[in-house]
Amino acid sequence: MTDRYLMHGLRIASDVPLPEPATSFSGPVDLEIHRSEPGTIERIPDESIGIRYALDTDTVYYEGHCEEPGLWVLKAPGVVSITLRGARATVQLGPAVDPELMPMFAAGLGIGLYMALSGRLCLHASAVEADGRAVALSGPSGSGKSTLAALAAAAGHPLVGDDLLRVDLAGEAPDVYRGASEIRLRAGAAALTQHWPERSRMTADGRTAVAPPRTRAERLPLAALVFPVLDRERSDVGIERMRPADAFAALLTAPRILGWLDAGVVARQFLQLTALAAEVPILVARVPWRARAEPEMASTLVERVLSLV
Amino acid sequence: MNAQPNLRSAPFLLRNAGITWRALDDEIVVLDLETSLYLKVKGAGAVVWPLLAGGTTLEAMVAAVLEVYDIDAEIAGRELTGFLDDLGERKLLR
Numbered sequence: 001m002t003d004r005y006l007m008h009g010l011r012i013a014s015d016v017p018l019p020e021p022a023t024s025f026s027g028p029v030d031l032e033i034h035r036s037e038p039g040t041i042e043r044i045p046d047e048s049i050g051i052r053y054a055l056d057t058d059t060v061y062y063e064g065h066c067e068e069p070g071l072w073v074l075k076a077p078g079v080v081s082i083t084l085r086g087a088r089a090t091v092q093l094g095p096a097v098d099p100e101l102m103p104m105f106a107a108g109l110g111i112g113l114y115m116a117l118s119g120r121l122c123l124h125a126s127a128v129e130a131d132g133r134a135v136a137l138s139g140p141s142g143s144g145k146s147t148l149a150a151l152a153a154a155a156g157h158p159l160v161g162d163d164l165l166r167v168d169l170a171g172e173a174p175d176v177y178r179g180a181s182e183i184r185l186r187a188g189a190a191a192l193t194q195h196w197p198e199r200s201r202m203t204a205d206g207r208t209a210v211a212p213p214r215t216r217a218e219r220l221p222l223a224a225l226v227f228p229v230l231d232r233e234r235s236d237v238g239i240e241r242m243r244p245a246d247a248f249a250a251l252l253t254a255p256r257i258l259g260w261l262d263a264g265v266v267a268r269q270f271l272q273l274t275a276l277a278a279e280v281p282i283l284v285a286r287v288p289w290r291a292r293a294e295p296e297m298a299s300t301l302v303e304r305v306l307s308l309v
Numbered sequence: 310m311n312a313q314p315n316l317r318s319a320p321f322l323l324r325n326a327g328i329t330w331r332a333l334d335d336e337i338v339v340l341d342l343e344t345s346l347y348l349k350v351k352g353a354g355a356v357v358w359p360l361l362a363g364g365t366t367l368e369a370m371v372a373a374v375l376e377v378y379d380i381d382a383e384i385a386g387r388e389l390t391g392f393l394d395d396l397g398e399r400k401l402l403r
Binding site: 244252271277 | 329340
C-alpha cells in the first residue's frame with residue numbers, strides 16, 4: 001500500500017511507512033519510495049566509489065556509486081541498499097535485517113541521498129521552534145542532539161524535526177523545513193518518554209521513539225545552528241559563536257550523507273555550507289550533563305541561543 | 310648577464326581549474342577538488358588571495374599587505390614568498 005507524506009517540503013509517495021502521519025494530496029510527487037525483497041548486499045568496487053563513509057578500509061558504514069547517469073546506489077554492506085533512479089528510491093534490506101528497520105533507512109539514507117543528489121542541503125540535525133524560528137542541533141551520532149531536542153520539546157518548544165533537516169538557502173535568509181514527527185532516543189534518554197507516555201514506542205533497533213508536539217509551520221527561518229558538547233563537569237550552559245571559517249569546518253561534518261567523493265556534489269556542498277556559515281550563527285554550546293537532564297536546561301539553552309542571535 | 314627572474318614582478322596566478330573558494334569575514338576557505346582537500350587561509354594570505362585569483366605580482370601583494378598590516382616591506386615579502394612556496398607545493402598555482 002502506498003501512502004503519501006508531506007515532509008522536508010517534499011511530496012512523497014511511499015510504500016515503506018515513514019515516521020510521519022500520512023496525508024492526502026493530489027498531483028505529482030517529488031519522490032517515490034518503494035520496498036524490494038531482501039537480498040545480499042555486497043561492497044562496491046573501489047574503482048567506482050562516489051561515496052564512502054567509513055571508520056577504516058574494513059569498517060564501512062555506507063558507500064555508494066553512480067552506476068549510470070541518473071542512477072545511484074548507496075549500500076551499508078550486509079544491511080541495506082538504496083537504489084535511486086531519478087526521483088524513485090528502492091530500499092532493500094539484507095536477509096538477516098529486521099524488516100521493521102526499513103522505515104528508518106528510507107527516511108534517513110533514502111531521503112538524504114535523494115536530497116543531496118537533487119541539490120538540496122540536508123543536515124544530520126534536530127530542530128525545535130522558538131519564537132517563530134528554528135534552533136537546530138547538529139553533531140555526530142551520540143552528541144546529544146536528539147536528547148536535547150526532546151528536552152526542549154518537553155520544555156514547550158515544538159519539534160521541527162529529528163535526524164534529517166532540510167535547509168533552503170534560496171531566500172533572503174536560510175529556512176528549514178518541518179521533518180519527521182518522531183525523535184529516536186537512545187536507552188540513556190528513554191526516561192524522557194514520561195513527558196509523552198501515550199506517544200512513545202520501542203523501535204526495532206532498541207531505541208525509543210517519541211512524538212512530542214510539533215510545529216504547525218511547514219518551514220521556519222533558521223535562527224541558529226548549535227553543536228552541543230555534553231560536559232559532566234559544568235553547572236551552567238555556555239555558548240560561544242564560531243568564526244565563520246571555523247563554522248564552515250564544523251559544518252563539513254553536518255550533512256546527512258557524508259563521505260562524498262563525487263566532484264559535483266562536493267563542490268555544491270562547499271557552496272552551500274559556506275553560505276550557511278556566512279548567513280547563520282553557528283554556535284558551540286557546552287551543556288551541563290547529568291544522568292537525568294531536566295527540560296529547564298534545554299529551555300535555558302534555547303533562550304540563550306536566541307539572546308545571542 | 311643575470312638569468313634570474315625578477316620575483317617582485319613575476320606573475321602569480323591561482324590554478325584556474327578545480328579550485329573553489331569563498332571569503333568568510335577576514336578568512337578564506339578553499340576547496341581543491343583535485344585533492345578533495347579544504348584549506349583555511351588567514352592573515353596576509355587572506356589579504357592577497359583575491360589578487361592571486363586574478364593574477365598578480367609579489368610587489369602588488371606586498372603593497373596590499375602593507376595597507377593592512379604595519380610591518381616592514383621586507384618581512385612582508387619574506388612571509389609572502391613562504392606562502393607562495395606553500396601554494397606551489399600544493400599545486401594551487403599555475
